[in-house]
Amino acid sequence: MDTYDLIMRNAEEVVTDEEVRDLAADPEGKRVYVGYEPSGVLHLGHLLTANKLIDLQEAGLDVVVLLADVHAYLNGKGSFEEIRETAEQMKAQFIAYGLEEDATEFVYGSEFQLEEDYTLDLHELELSTTMNRAQRAMAELQGDETAKVSHLVYPLMQTLDIEYLDLDLAVGGLDQRKVHMLAREKLPELDYEVRPCLHTPIVADLTTGEGKMSSSEGVTISMEDSTAELEEKVNSAFCPPTRDPEGDLENPVLELFEYHVFPRFDEIVVERPEKYGGDLTYEAYETLADDLESGELHPADAKGTLATYLDELIAPGREKLRELRN
Numbered sequence: 001m002d003t004y005d006l007i008m009r010n011a012e013e014v015v016t017d018e019e020v021r022d023l024a025a026d027p028e029g030k031r032v033y034v035g036y037e038p039s040g041v042l043h044l045g046h047l048l049t050a051n052k053l054i055d056l057q058e059a060g061l062d063v064v065v066l067l068a069d070v071h072a073y074l075n076g077k078g079s080f081e082e083i084r085e086t087a088e089q090m091k092a093q094f095i096a097y098g099l100e101e102d103a104t105e106f107v108y109g110s111e112f113q114l115e116e117d118y119t120l121d122l123h124e125l126e127l128s129t130t131m132n133r134a135q136r137a138m139a140e141l142q143g144d145e146t147a148k149v150s151h152l153v154y155p156l157m158q159t160l161d162i163e164y165l166d167l168d169l170a171v172g173g174l175d176q177r178k179v180h181m182l183a184r185e186k187l188p189e190l191d192y193e194v195r196p197c198l199h200t201p202i203v204a205d206l207t208t209g210e211g212k213m214s215s216s217e218g219v220t221i222s223m224e225d226s227t228a229e230l231e232e233k234v235n236s237a238f239c240p241p242t243r244d245p246e247g248d249l250e251n252p253v254l255e256l257f258e259y260h261v262f263p264r265f266d267e268i269v270v271e272r273p274e275k276y277g278g279d280l281t282y283e284a285y286e287t288l289a290d291d292l293e294s295g296e297l298h299p300a301d302a303k304g305t306l307a308t309y310l311d312e313l314i315a316p317g318r319e320k321l322r323e324l325r326n
């Protein structure tokens with residue numbers, strides 16, 4: 001796969017394509033990041049962006065993981081002490097999951113966000129950004145009467161992180177799009193360069209195929225799940241024999257194969273008894289999806305196989321978590 005394709009694999013969108021093509025033409029020494037608010041256990045949402053970072057590492061870019069402790073604090077996630085402890089666990093799980101430790105720069109937000117230059121730039125942004133504009137950048141705050149001033153400072157700091165971490169590309173889930181658009185608008189006002197951004201898709205809810213998989217509502221898979229729990233969750237997943245279920249629904253089983261399993265394994269084997277046609281082997285997501293649609297691959301076999309591979313993916317992180325808790 002060439003560098004551009006590797007960067008673009010499983011990306012929902014990039015802004016702009018031209019800027020990403022320039023980056024792909026000369027990736028050496030270019031810096032990319034994802035920022036995470038520390039939260040105890042990694043779940044599939046985190047792993048989607050982590051997969052992208054692994055792709056980018058492979059493509060030759062330098063990867064930065066921001067452990068966004070100050071952002072978590074501004075978002076009411078607890079005391080600094082609690083947040084930092086969580087961040088350390090999160091870092092260990094990312095490494096266990098496959099981000100190369102030597103090639104990954106883990107940075108705490110508080111290492112640079114409390115410096116004078118950063119603070120003065122932040123105040124300048126506060127002065128030039130209306131409350132309305134900042135609030136629009138935070139999709140989940142729309143119409144929330146309890147939103148705090150800290151929630152308006154939050155996207156302005158995320159904007160500055162892109163400059164202060166000296167990045168060439170910002171990566172996040174599609175839910176980060178509005179903040180990244182704010183950053184593209186605001187950075188030039190401070191005479192800083194505009195940077196491209198890349199957004200990963202949001203996987204649909206596992207049981208219903210609707211909306212998005214989230215840890216606050218519905219079922220999500222995390223590094224805390226035992227093999228049996230994972231099997232149970234995957235077996236009860238929504239999996240019609242099609243890529244495009246009716247209406248707004250998605251096929252979450254296929255999405256998990258596409259976004260999580262195929263990027264991390266060269267070959268997927270569906271084990272079946274001889275009397276049901278024997279094992280099936282796939283090297284590409286498209287072939288597996290075609291077989292599900294044609295009936296060659298039964299949804300129950302697809303789910304069983306998905307559970308096995310997801311289990312293998314989360315096993316090192318689960319092990320690490322156990323170790324940390326003992």
Ligand SMILES: N[C@@H](Cc1ccc(O)cc1)C(=O)O
Pocket residue numbers: 034035036037066068071157158159161162176
């Ligand atoms: N906003 C991100 C966290 C984040 C914080 C700071 C950043 O610079 C980048 C990302 C989230 O919702 O998880």
